[in-house]
Amino acid sequence: xxxxxxxxxxxxxxxxxxxxxxxxxxxxxxxxxxxxxxxxxxxxxxxxxxxxxxxxxxxxxxxxxxxxxxxxxxxxxxxxxxxxxxxxxxxxxxxxxxxxxxxxxx
Amino acid sequence: xxxxxxxxxxxxxxxxxxxxxxxxxxxxxxxxxxxxxxxxxxxxxxxxxxxxxxxxxxxxxxxxxxxxxxxxxxxxxxxxxxxxxxxxxxxxxxxxxxxxxxxxxxxxxxxxxxxxxxxx
Numbered sequence: 001x002x003x004x005x006x007x008x009x010x011x012x013x014x015x016x017x018x019x020x021x022x023x024x025x026x027x028x029x030x031x032x033x034x035x036x037x038x039x040x041x042x043x044x045x046x047x048x049x050x051x052x053x054x055x056x057x058x059x060x061x062x063x064x065x066x067x068x069x070x071x072x073x074x075x076x077x078x079x080x081x082x083x084x085x086x087x088x089x090x091x092x093x094x095x096x097x098x099x100x101x102x103x104x105x106x
Numbered sequence: 107x108x109x110x111x112x113x114x115x116x117x118x119x120x121x122x123x124x125x126x127x128x129x130x131x132x133x134x135x136x137x138x139x140x141x142x143x144x145x146x147x148x149x150x151x152x153x154x155x156x157x158x159x160x161x162x163x164x165x166x167x168x169x170x171x172x173x174x175x176x177x178x179x180x181x182x183x184x185x186x187x188x189x190x191x192x193x194x195x196x197x198x199x200x201x202x203x204x205x206x207x208x209x210x211x212x213x214x215x216x217x218x219x220x221x222x223x224x225x226x
Contacts, residue, residue: 034214044150044199044217086149093140094201094215098149
């Protein structure tokens with residue numbers, strides 16, 4: 001069965017400091033992994049996906065098959081990054097992690 | 107970009123009544139739609155997968171007779187909460203998958219804004 005683990009429920013980071021949101025997955029095949037973000041009072045939206053290998057809003061995420069991880073990183077946090085972040089694994093259906101609430105401290 | 111519309115955004119009903127929530131893909135055809143339930147400060151829990159023209163696939167523990175799903179067209183799926191009770195009060199979110207093989211880049215879900223159901 002596919003499973004996604006986000007070990008941190010809450011993460012607070014000072015503005016300008018680096019951010020890393022952890023995500024580990026368990027899946028036997030070749031996964032498609034995503035990060036979704038939900039800003040306050042807004043709908044869930046796609047932040048980035050591993051197959052595109054792009055940087056969105058300064059965030060990047062690298063798939064590490066050896067460690068079965070897909071951590072989300074940003075070198076310098078901004079206040080507008082405060083939101084709920086969900087890691088998700090997609091194979092026929094999208095399975096979400098429990099989410100990490102990121103708070104950027106001014 | 108792809109847009110998914112969900113209606114109503116909030117609904118209050120009496121215990122024992124049924125409530126229907128609609129999920130529409132506005133500018134693309136969705137072969138598959140998903141229904142999630144989200145409790146306060148918790149993650150999204152997949153309830154069922156809705157495939158156009160066929161029966162929905164329910165996740166373990168989700169009562170199919172309680173949560174009726176219909177996906178009559180490529181742009182519309184509905185979730186009906188039958189004989190609602192206070193414990194059904196929750197935030198229900200739908201998402202739609204555009205057509206495209208896995209790994210093609212088209213395999214991205216677009217989410218609706220959600221529907222908050224309160225059962226009195």
